[in-house]
Amino acid sequence: MTRDIALLTNPAAGRGHAHRVQDEVVVRLRAAGHEVTVLAGADEQESVDLARKAVADGVDTLVALGGDGMLHQAVQAVAGTSTRLGVVPLGTGNDFARSLGIPREDPLGAADVVARGAGRRIDLARTGERWFATVMAAGFDAAVNERANAMRWPHGDLRYTLATLSVLPRWSAVPYTLALDGVERRVDAMLLAVANTDSYGGGLQIPAGALPDDGLLDVIIIKPTSKLEFLKVFPQVRTGQHVNHPAFERVRVRSVTVAAPNVIAYADGERLGALPLTVECVAGAVEVLV
CATH class of the missing domain: 3.40.50.10330 (Probable inorganic polyphosphate/atp-NAD kinase; domain 1)
Known part of the structure; x- marks a missing residue:
């Protein structure tokens, strides 16, 4: 046809x-x-x-x-x-x-x-008038994204690994205020992401297990840990094994508001803007050819 x-x-x-x-x-x-x-x-x-x-x-x-x-x-x-x-x-x-x-x-x-x-209908995330398909990075991961975007070399997945090693030495936990389906929570975190899919940053499976067609967003929280421990666990994000670490937490919601001082959020690798932002899952918002 x-x-x-x-x-x-x-x-x-x-x-x-x-x-x-x-x-x-x-x-x-x-x-x-x-x-x-x-x-x-x-x-x-x-x-x-x-x-x-x-x-x-x-x-x-x-x-x-x-x-x-x-x-x-x-x-x-x-x-x-x-x-x-x-x-x-x-x-x-x-x-x-x-x-x-x-x-x-x-x-x-x-x-x-x-x-x-061959079509597959999946969810999308929306914040204001802006849509995204993969993951909103709103912490350490966003800083890595910004650093990677500024790098001319190398190309491919290695760029994100080198950006991570560049940003980590000067990074500290961020105080977040979250509204998870309307329930407020305060948490300090090294990393916070709002995921529709299970991969970002060139294959980092930080939101491993996120499904793009379940009508939910996966809010990923990496609680404070030492930089040495972070470096020890970091290679596991390529395989998703880090989800068993005690610093890892996942909350599945239909909507989330993320607020924190001096944090710029990225989604699909593109700059969204400063927090606070409210993100909602729009179920079955697009049919993708797969």
């Missing part, structure tokens, strides 16, 4: 190889019988505007070609609509694709996933 596909691209993705990959993906999708239009904004806002117009015009599928930042832009357009979301990963982390089993190092394989059109 022929489908109308809009391909939202980022010319800087894939370390400058996006144009070549874009052309190959377009050829692959058209060979599968689909109509393809390429959308390439000059900046983030123009990309979102182009994507929203395509959705308003009734496009069947919006495909994000790039990293989790490009995915974040696409999500702003498709959330709560009947337009399906496809992903062709080309970024540094590609955690959304990782969580949903979409090929991360094979763009044409990911294009084939889009072409086959």
Whole structure:
């Protein structure tokens, strides 16, 4: 069945190889019988505007070609609509694709996933008018994200590991005030994340076990511990084994308000802004091709 596909691209993705990959993906999708239009904004806002117009015009599928930042832009357009979301990963982390089993190092394989059109309806998170698909980092993890974004080298997962080692020596526990489904709680934490999926930061499974289709958000709290103990446990976040550590806590909620002094939150690797922020889970907000 022929489908109308809009391909939202980022010319800087894939370390400058996006144009070549874009052309190959377009050829692959058209060979599968689909109509393809390429959308390439000059900046983030123009990309979102182009994507929203395509959705308003009734496009069947919006495909994000790039990293989790490009995915974040696409999500702003498709959330709560009947337009399906496809992903062709080309970024540094590609955690959304990782969580949903979409090929991360094979763009044409990911294009084939889009072409086959097997849909899975998942939840999205919303804070104000902003949507996100993966995880909101609101502590040490956000500081690592900011540091990683400023690094030109290395590429891939190692960037986040080096950023972690750079930030940790000067980090201390943050006093948080949380409202968990309306129940207030105060807690000091090294790290606090609000997760829809089970991976962020280039494969860090800090929210291991989070499900994107359970109608809930996983609030992950890492309680204060020594830096030496943190470094000892940190390698376990690649496998999810850290969830057995006594400093780890998970609370599943439909909505959460997170407040703390001098903390900037990130989601899908993109800057959201300063706390406090209220995040709610919107169940089944988008259908993803997987």
